[in-house]
Amino acid sequence: MTINWGALALVAVVSLAVGVLVVVLVSLALVGLSAREPDAGGEAAEGTPTTGRLSPVVGTAAAAVCLLGAAAIVLYGLFLIVS
Numbered sequence: 712m713t714i715n716w717g718a719l720a721l722v723a724v725v726s727l728a729v730g731v732l733v734v735v736l737v738s739l740a741l742v743g744l745s746a747r748e749p750d751a752g753g754e755a756a757e758g759t760p761t762t763g764r765l766s767p768v769v770g771t772a773a774a775a776v777c778l779l780g781a782a783a784i785v786l787y788g789l790f791l792i793v794s
Contacts, residue, residue, distance in 0.1 A: 733785065
């Protein structure tokens with residue numbers, strides 16, 4: 712019995728990279744959703760970003776894209792396991 716160490720290392724590296732990518736996408740989605748929260752000084756104006764922040768519309772769109780990407784990665788992994 713022999714072990715293909717190259718293939719095992721490749722699987723380990725890809726698994727680590729995909730795991731990190733899913734965590735990064737979910738964290739970026741949370742950052743995007745935080746643009747909807749009002750500032751500590753008051754309510755954020757609708758459609759106009761405050762200094763250094765995303766507008767609520769852009770933040771929500773970015774969060775949706777990031778969550779869809781993370782969901783697609785997870786569903787593809789499940790598809791590979793099941794098939």
